[in-house]
Amino acid sequence: MRQLTHQLSVKTHGRRLYDITPEVLGWAQKSGMTTGMLTLYIQHTSASLLINENYDSDVLVDMEAFFARLVPDGDPLFIHTVEGPDDMPAHVRSALTQTSLSIPFVDGKPALGQWQGIFLYEHRTSPYSRRVLLHLMGE
Amino acid sequence: MRQLTHQLSVKTHGRRLYDITPEVLGWAQKSGMTTGMLTLYIQHTSASLLINENYDSDVLVDMEAFFARLVPDGDPLFIHTVEGPDDMPAHVRSALTQTSLSIPFVDGKPALGQWQGIFLYEHRTSPYSRRVLLHLMGE
Amino acid sequence: MRQLTHQLSVKTHGRRLYDITPEVLGWAQKSGMTTGMLTLYIQHTSASLLINENYDSDVLVDMEAFFARLVPDGDPLFIHTVEGPDDMPAHVRSALTQTSLSIPFVDGKPALGQWQGIFLYEHRTSPYSRRVLLHLMGE
Numbered sequence: 001m002r003q004l005t006h007q008l009s010v011k012t013h014g015r016r017l018y019d020i021t022p023e024v025l026g027w028a029q030k031s032g033m034t035t036g037m038l039t040l041y042i043q044h045t046s047a048s049l050l051i052n053e054n055y056d057s058d059v060l061v062d063m064e065a066f067f068a069r070l071v072p073d074g075d076p077l078f079i080h081t082v083e084g085p086d087d088m089p090a091h092v093r094s095a096l097t098q099t100s101l102s103i104p105f106v107d108g109k110p111a112l113g114q115w116q117g118i119f120l121y122e123h124r125t126s127p128y129s130r131r132v133l134l135h136l137m138g139e
Numbered sequence: 140m141r142q143l144t145h146q147l148s149v150k151t152h153g154r155r156l157y158d159i160t161p162e163v164l165g166w167a168q169k170s171g172m173t174t175g176m177l178t179l180y181i182q183h184t185s186a187s188l189l190i191n192e193n194y195d196s197d198v199l200v201d202m203e204a205f206f207a208r209l210v211p212d213g214d215p216l217f218i219h220t221v222e223g224p225d226d227m228p229a230h231v232r233s234a235l236t237q238t239s240l241s242i243p244f245v246d247g248k249p250a251l252g253q254w255q256g257i258f259l260y261e262h263r264t265s266p267y268s269r270r271v272l273l274h275l276m277g278e
Numbered sequence: 279m280r281q282l283t284h285q286l287s288v289k290t291h292g293r294r295l296y297d298i299t300p301e302v303l304g305w306a307q308k309s310g311m312t313t314g315m316l317t318l319y320i321q322h323t324s325a326s327l328l329i330n331e332n333y334d335s336d337v338l339v340d341m342e343a344f345f346a347r348l349v350p351d352g353d354p355l356f357i358h359t360v361e362g363p364d365d366m367p368a369h370v371r372s373a374l375t376q377t378s379l380s381i382p383f384v385d386g387k388p389a390l391g392q393w394q395g396i397f398l399y400e401h402r403t404s405p406y407s408r409r410v411l412l413h414l415m416g417e
C-alpha cells in the first residue's frame with residue numbers, strides 16, 4: 001500500500017461549474033496504481049466540489065440558476081457583507097455542496113459512472129486561483 | 140493493510156429513500172477486518188447517498204416532502220427538460236446530498252451511531268437499477 | 279502504513295456551529311504521521327460536520343440564519359413532530375450538510391486552507407453530548 005499527493009491549481013473567471021475531470025484523470029492514471037481510494041479536497045470556503053452530469057451543458061446552467069435563486073446575492077439576511085454581496089452566498093453554497101469527495105480507484109482509474117464528471121464549483125464572481133488537493137492511497 | 144471492493148446493485152421503483160444498511164453491513168462484516176475505512180460511492184447523478192435516522196419511517200416521508208418542495212418538478216427555471224420534469228430536480232437533489240460517504244470501520248463493523256442508517260436516495264420517479272461501490276481499506 | 283482512531287466528545291448547548299479545529303489538530307499532530315488521510319465522522323443525524331470560514335464570526339451567524347429560514351422549525355409540512363419542532367428540521371439540515379469529512383494529511387497536519395476551520399453543527403436547541411470519530415491512515 002502506498003500513497004501519492006498532488007496539488008491542482010484551477011484558475012476561475014466567474015461563478016460557474018468548471019470540469020476538472022481531465023486534470024484529475026491525467027494525474028491519477030500516471031500513478032501506476034490499480035486499486036485504491038482517490039480523495040479530492042478543496043482548500044477554500046467560497047468554492048466547492050461536485051460530482052455532476054457531464055453530458056448536457058444545460059445541466060450546469062440549471063444547477064447555477066437553482067443555487068442563484070436559493071441563495072440570492074445581497075440578501076438582507078446577511079450581516080457579513082464586507083467582502084461583497086456574493087461572499088456570504090458563496091459560503092452557504094459551499095456548505096450545501098462538498099469540500100471533499102472520495103472516489104474508489106478501480107482497474108487503474110477513478111470509478112466514475114458513465115455520465116459523471118468532477119467539477120470545481122466557483123461561487124464568487126471575481127477571478128480566483130483555487131487549490132484542490134488530490135490524494136491517492138492504494139496499490 | 141489490505142483493501143476490498145464490491146459493487147452493490149439496488150433496484151429502485153420510484154422516488155424515495157431506500158435503506159441499504161443490511162446489504163452494506165452484510166458485505167463489510169464478511170471482510171474479516173477489524174479496523175479501517177469504509178467508503179460508499181454511487182455512480183449516478185440523479186440518485187445519491189445519505190446517512191439518516193433509521194427509527195421512525197416518518198422521518199423518511201418528511202425528508203422527501205422537504206426536497207419535493209425545495210426542488211419542485213417541472214420548475215420553469217430549468218431548461219434541461221428533455222429527460223422529463225423530474226430529471227433536473229434529481230440532479231439538484233443529488234448535489235444537495237452525497238455522492239460519497241466515508242464511515243470508519245471499528246471493532247469489525249461500520250461505526251454507525253445508534254439511530255443511523257445508510258440510505259440510497261432515488262430522485263427519479265421511474266424504476267432504475269443503481270450501482271453503489273463499496274470500498275474497505277484496513278486490517 | 280498504519281491507522282489510528284479516536285472518539286471526540288463535544289458538549290453542545292444550543293443550535294450553532296462549534297469550532298472543533300483545535301481538538302482535531304491536537305489529536306492529529308500527536309500521531310507522529312507525516313502523510314495520510316484524516317476522516318471525521320459524526321454518529322448522529324441531528325448534528326453534522328462542516329468546513330467553514332474561521333475568521334469572521336459573522337459568517338457563522340449568517341450561516342445559521344440561512345438554515346433557520348430554509349428549514350423553519352415547526353413547519354406544518356412535517357409529520358415527525360414527536361421529538362419537538364426542531365427535530366425534523368435538524369434531520370434536514372444534517373442531510374444538507376455533512377456526516378463525514380475527508381481531509382488530506384500533509385507535512386504532519388491536516389491540509390486545511392488558510393481560512394478553513396472544522397465545525398460541528400448542532401441543529402437541536404437543547405444541550406447534547408455529540409460523538410465525532412476521528413480516523414487517520416497513513417505513515
